[in-house]
Amino acid sequence: METKAATSFEQLDTPSLLLDLDIMETNLREIAAFANQQGIGWRPHIKTHKCVEIARKQIEYGACGITVAKLSEAEVMAKAGITDILIAYPLSSPLKLRKLASLLPLAKITLAVDDPKQAERIHQCLEHTASAIDVWIKVDTGLHRCGVEPGKETVALAKEISKYPKLRLQGLFTHAGHSYAASSVQEIERIGIYEGQAIAESAEWCEKEGIPIRHRSVGSTPTFRISGKQPGITEVRPGNAVFFDAIQVGLGVATFEQCALRLLSSVVSLRPQERVVLDTGSKSLSLDQGAHGNATVKGFGHVVDHPELTLQRLSEEHGIAAVARHTNLALADRVQIIPNHACTVVNLFDSYVLHRKGTVVGEWRIDARGKVQ
Known part of the structure; x- marks a missing residue:
């Protein structure tokens, strides 16, 4: 249910799994x-x-x-x-x-x-x-x-x-x-x-x-x-x-505007003309770049409103994005990432943060997380 008191993304810790209801x-x-x-x-x-x-x-x-x-x-x-x-x-x-x-x-x-x-x-x-x-x-x-x-x-x-x-x-x-x-x-x-x-x-x-x-x-x-x-x-x-995801967009099945699931992430380190490091690594974004031979995605997720960034590498806790020419992002700035494959990302989180038009309205448990038997 939508129960959490209304708040803003700025009050959320990162990484958080955002679901646009x-x-x-x-x-x-x-x-x-x-x-x-x-x-x-x-x-x-x-x-x-x-x-x-x-x-x-x-x-x-x-x-x-x-x-x-x-x-x-x-x-x-x-x-x-x-x-x-x-x-x-x-x-x-x-x-x-x-x-x-x-x-x-x-x-x-x-x-x-x-x-x-x-x-x-x-x-x-x-x-x-x-x-x-x-x-x-x-x-x-x-x-x-x-x-x-x-x-x-x-x-x-x-x-x-x-x-x-x-x-x-x-x-x-x-x-x-x-x-x-x-x-x-x-x-x-x-x-x-x-x-x-x-x-x-x-x-x-x-x-x-x-x-x-x-x-x-x-x-x-x-x-x-x-x-x-x-x-x-x-x-x-x-x-x-x-939800849809970046793979579906790459296949021409959906648009980024139809993708309901995003990760809220923070900048933890950067060289503005070379790379930006985010706090979403393989333990939150997964290393999935597409099943069954899919080759329609670039990098490890789509960084919304930042076409200058390509998530080129993931370590466990770090997402390393290459910068094309220059970025205006600064330390501790927030970005949203549309995952390549929503299904594998969901299984890495305990809950969804629910929002409508950017206002947080609740939280839902991911009840079957880790249920792989």
């Missing part, structure tokens, strides 16, 4: 409007924000449920009252499956499956209980990480899953993360079209074999507005779109 809410409205226009669902991935309050706000704006990366994230969200959760990560270890069983009374959990042996293990875990569980098949549409191939491989796994009475096959889903390596908007378009078509066609193949597929889910942030328009798709799952 107005920009974030605009982003949420735009995602919801897209889903409504297409007549499809919206299941945001919370690995970006890891925050119960933001998950609740997404549901308030019309999300049908949430997506998580890890079982521990699902635990946090289920215990906070989020009742519809897709764990988009294959679970097969006995320890994790035992933990999963304890969540089933709290929320409707859906599991990702991409291997017949994994399906067998999930069934064995539930075999002597009264519980059954929904599963979705993870389909590989080009990222080549987890997932079965579209078409025949998907149908074969669907038939295997259908043998187990404790598993209810309800959907197919994919993540076109390779869109982050795209070199043009046209390439993102091509990837998104194929992403949607591959899921829709694989669902049709399954249904021809008598296996109904209710959910056909797609959507990385770069592609969800493309794949979500393909006939037969029922749901999109953008995560980063809640």
Whole structure:
């Protein structure tokens, strides 16, 4: 909730993680409007924000449920009252499956499956209980990480899953993360079209074999507005779109003005014609310059309103920015930095400082910070 007494950025210590509520809410409205226009669902991935309050706000704006990366994230969200959760990560270890069983009374959990042996293990875990569980098949549409191939491989796994009475096959889903390596908007378009078509066609193949597929889910942030328009798709799952970041700007997916997340940083040392040192190093900005081959960003974050600065190096507590010609910044001045990758930066902080038009209005805990199991 927005509870902190109104104050200004000058009263904050640095580095602080700033969240512009107005920009974030605009982003949420735009995602919801897209889903409504297409007549499809919206299941945001919370690995970006890891925050119960933001998950609740997404549901308030019309999300049908949430997506998580890890079982521990699902635990946090289920215990906070989020009742519809897709764990988009294959679970097969006995320890994790035992933990999963304890969540089933709290929320409707859906599991990702991409291997017949994994399906067998999930069934064995539930075999002597009264519980059954929904599963979705993870389909590989080009990222080549987890997932079965579209078409025949998907149908074969669907038939295997259908043998187990404790598993209810309800959907197919994919993540076109390779869109982050795209070199043009046209390439993102091509990837998104194929992403949607591959899921829709694989669902049709399954249904021809008598296996109904209710959910056909797609959507990385770069592609969800493309794949979500393909006939037969029922749901999109953008995560980063809640905030956006410098990578999305580099891909042409967003503008800096749409980026809701920034780091407030102070100048701790400088040579005005050579370099500026900021108190945001790898322990606050992360060393992430883009996943899956992305090459659209320069440096380790975008320093707002200071085009003369390029964050060239990070050590643990220092961000070293090269100066093009000259800077007017002085010791202890404040700057804001849009991170390259919002998701990895969020996991480094305990809380967001909430503001509207530069006035601090509250603080939200990052509840699932460090939940990587």
